[in-house]
Amino acid sequence: MLAVAVLAAGKGTRMKSDLPKVLQPLAGATLVERVLSSCEQLSPERRLLIVGHQAERVQQSLARYEGLEFVLQQPQNGTGHAVQQLLEPLAGFTGELLVLNGDVPLLRPETLGQLLERHRASGAAVTLLTARLADPSGYGRVLAGDDGRVERIVEHRDCTEAQRQVNLINAGIYCFDWEKLAAVLPRLRSDNDQGELYLTDTVAMLSPAMHLEVADADEINGINDRLQLAQCEAVLQQRLREHWMREGVTFTDPASCTLSDGTRFGRDVVVEPQCHFRGSNEIGSGCRIGPGCLLENSQVGEGSQILHAVLREASVGPNAAVGPFTQLRPGARLAAGCHVGNFVEIKNSTLADGVKVNHLSYIGDADLGAAVNVGAGTITANYDGVRKHRTVIGAGSKTGANSVLVAPITLGANVTVGAGSTLTRDVPSGALALGRARQLVKENWTGPR
Template identity: 80%
Template sequence: MLAVAVLAAGKGTRMKSDRPKVLQPLAGATLVERVLRSCRTLEPERQLLIVGHQAERVEQELGHLTGLEYVLQQPQNGTGHAVQQLLEPLAGFSGELLVLNGDVPLLRPETLEQLLDRHRQSGAAVTLLTARLDDPTGYGRVFADAEGQVSAIVEHLDCNPAQRDTDLINGGIYCFDWPKLAAVLPLLTSDNDQGELYLTDTVALLQPAFHLEVSDPDEINGVNDRLQLSQCEAVLQDRLRCHWMAEGVTFVDPPSCTLSDGSRFGRDVVVEPQCHFRGSSVIGDGCRIGPGCLIEDSELGCGVEVLHSVVRGAVVADGCAIGPFAQLRAGSNLAAGCRVGNFVEIKNSVLEAEVKVNHLSYIGDADLGSGVNVGAGTITANYDGLRKHRTVIGAGSKTGANSVLVAPINLGERVTVGAGSTLTKDVPSGALAIGRARQLIKENWPGPA
């Protein structure tokens, strides 16, 4: 049996943020969510989150996650004190306890699987994750023999000059035999530079103790400030881009583009520089995105082109072209072959196949039939000051430049709207609608004095 405990009680004062450190965002997910995801493949029987600073907020923002048990650490007096809080909720538990840190978000699931296998095969009382760093400043040093058996861990502040020369560091990730750990947790003391209870001190009390050295030290990168958060973001973004390039996506300038974990791409997609993908976005085969695009929580079919545009909460079918400088807002649904051009905004509207909205238009709360051609500067006036109303334009209709359609309004099929018209009444199919002031010309008009 396996239980996972995530330490998430710290204040994170160096972040200089009103948000708890473990709730800081990283590539579309919080730090602690990433930590929890890393152990999902282990299928633990118990998942415990040790909370303290802004505990209620942490619980609230993680409310969408199931199977989490929250354990309060109050006050926060070190990692050993945090794990002591598990003595009651894990009373009678006889399996392994995997201890993770809520601010170490880059662990790969396969690394944790290797740690658990190493622990079980060695028969260790504790197995810890280690790494070798060119600059180990700030990390606890691990002292072990050639077989990987650990004799001691010394925190950086407690190291003497000779001990600080050791480059093998403690990653802060442990797998314990829980009954053995439970027996020694009450023995911890705060006789150290920080005056805290260190979980590392249990290693000297538990034998045998072994370590597993990770091949990629980036995995144990912690986040204590904004600089380290940005460094973790860079590592994660590089992983995501490398993954999708291996799956057949071309990034013309990879470092200039960012992705979320929820982004999905088909084959032969080309992503130009300065493109960003957020939330759960699906990009179909053969799309060309960018340069200069933001795609968020949207679904693009095959062969879609988007240039210098923003697409949020939209569904775009095969063969559509968006931009430049267009915005598709939530609820926009475009059928195959639509064209949305420069400085056009679409919101909460359905465009059937082959609709063209090429220039300087706002289409909000509207339904456009197939083949509709929207003239430059056409506006659906959907808001009366209290409520939103819908505009319906039938298949094959055309609006002239600078038309205003005041909703609620229904235009039939094959309607032609004269340029400059403001329409407030329904128009039957096959009609020409003109609603503009009569042009007056007064000759020999005296100019301004």
């Protein structure tokens, strides 16, 4: 059996934030969410989160995780003290305990799988994750033999000159035989500079102790301040871009674009500079996105082009064109072949196949039938000061420039609205609708003197 414990009790003072450190966002997910995701493939029987600072807030943020157990550490007196809090909830548990840190979000699931496999195969009491750093200053050195057996861990300040030349460091990720760990946890002592109980001290009490060296040292990067948060963001973004480029996506300027884990691309998509994807997005094959786009929780059908546009909780059908300078707000639904052009805003509206809204228009709370042509400057006036109302425009209709449709209103099929009209009543199919003042011309006008 396997239990996973995530240490998430710290305040994170150096973040200088009202938000707990483990709730800081990284590529669209919190740090602790990324740590929890990294161990999902291991299918642990128990998952425990050790909380302390703003414990209730952390717990509320993870309410969607079924079966996640919360263990309170109060006060926070070191990593060893944190794991001591598991003695009661894990009483009678037999198996392995994987200990992760809530501020180390870049671990790959494959690495944790290898750590667990090494631990089980070696029969070790503890197996720790290690890494080799070009500059190991400040890290505890792991002194180990060629067979992977750990002799001991020496803190940097206690190292001899020879030991400081060792660049193998402790990553702070452990896999324990729980029963053996539980037997030594009460023996931890706080006679150190910080006056805390260190989980590291258990390694010297357990035998045999083994280690697994991680291939990519970036995986064990911890986050203590905003600089390290930005560094981890850069690593994660590079991973995401490299993954999708291998899957057939072209980034013309990869470093200028940012992705989320929830974004999915088809093949032969071209992403141009300064495009950003947030939340869950589905981009169909053959699309061109950008330059200068922001997509959040949106879908784009195959062969569509999105240029200098913002899409939030919107969907665009295949072979459509959106932009430049277009905003699709939540509830915007564009079907196949739609064209939405410059300085157009669409909100909570459905556009059927082949609709064109090419210039300077606002379409809100509306349903447009197939092949509707919306003239420049057309506005659906959907708000009466209290409630929102819908506008319905039948297939094949067209509006002239600077038209205002005051909702609730329904225009039938193949209606023509004259330019400059303000309509307040329904219009039957096949009609011409005009709602403007009669033009008055005074010849030989000299104006007031």
